[in-house]
Amino acid sequence: MPSSTKTQISGRVVELLSARRDEILNIWIKERLESEDFRDELISKHELRQQSQQIVEMLARALQESDGSDFDHPSFDELRGFLNEISRQRAVKGYTPSENATYILSLRNVVLPILAEDFEGDTVTLVREMDHFTRLLDRMGLVMVENFIRSREEIIRQQRADMLELSTPVIKVWDKILTLPIIGTLDSRRAQMMTEALLQRIVDTGSTVAILDITGVRTMDTLVANHLIKTVTAARLMGARCILTGVSPSIAQTMVQLGIDLTEITTRAQMSDGIRLALEMIGRKVVSAAALSHLRANGATPPAQKTEQTKSES
């Protein structure tokens, strides 16, 4: 970057900002509290004061350390980090992007009159100094905006993940057989929802077997295991037996080391094994069409053909 575009704040302004920082802080806070976009439900006066004080202090210190240099100077790292942090907090709290940027940019309204007072009579210098200070503030404002948006995107991504995790579909795969694919995190609230959904579907469909598939669960801790045991017990009271499927090798080993005892629960490695077992439990079996016609040819089934076969044999 050519040096001409750098903000080079003069030593006099650096000194001025440092010497009068308490005054700047007080006017700034007063201005913020009186402004229309101050929302006391989002930030307390105390917190606003603390944050603003830190910004003014850090700004004065960074300017002194860097000799009035550009915002890219390492002396501003602390201030930049702090601005990042408060804009992240503001994104979480639900500030609008403009409220967030206005906060920093409003420092201009406080500092410019002080500069005007100090450089009275020297308009040329005053304009130059105002220009440099404004540029610095703009950079600070941009940091706030950029990080605000980044934080918001992070929140959206997190919420999307949460929503996915919160869905608990109970699927009827066969007459009297339900499956419950569990994906993601199984916290207490979700475990409760899942159990309720499962029990309701057991009643609605008259199912006697439920397959709980945990292929999508990456971490099985004692709480999750506890929830599963409770779900299985509740289902059993409703007259349905549960089959746990999709236990990965690493989860199996971890559970053994944790000391979780699931011997009470019927388990199968794969969902398909679970379905096969569930069908057996309701007295059904999946056989290939070839095997079926072979059985028929040998007179095993169905009864109608059996009679015919018996006749020809006799």
Add this chain to the structure above:
Amino acid sequence: MESRAITLESEHDIVVARGEVRAMAVALGFRLIDQTRLATVASELARNIVKYAGRGQVIAQPARHADGREGLRLIFEDSGGGIPNIEAAMRDGFSTGRGLGQGLPGSRRLAHEFEIESSAERGTRVTVVRWI
């Protein structure tokens, strides 16, 4: 790799802590089974903090063994009321809540090193290390 500190206040923070610990375990080159072990330990101990102390933090930092092996150290800290009877809490099946009572003893079995300090004044600090 830099250490990470994660604040633990809500159920959601447990999910975050577990994710961060797993990501660090992956980056350090832990096998899948060890990633799962570390994520499980993070889940157990982070939940203890949220459940019993209300708030605290976990610090995840890369570690190096005297024999040169790399590892991951997890430090769980809170300033809650402490664990009155550590010896009992470390026993299988002991729980003051309504859990399975396997959280602490289970976590010890999942880690290579396990250290617990607790007092009513200073809260609880659990340090676990697993080497690659």
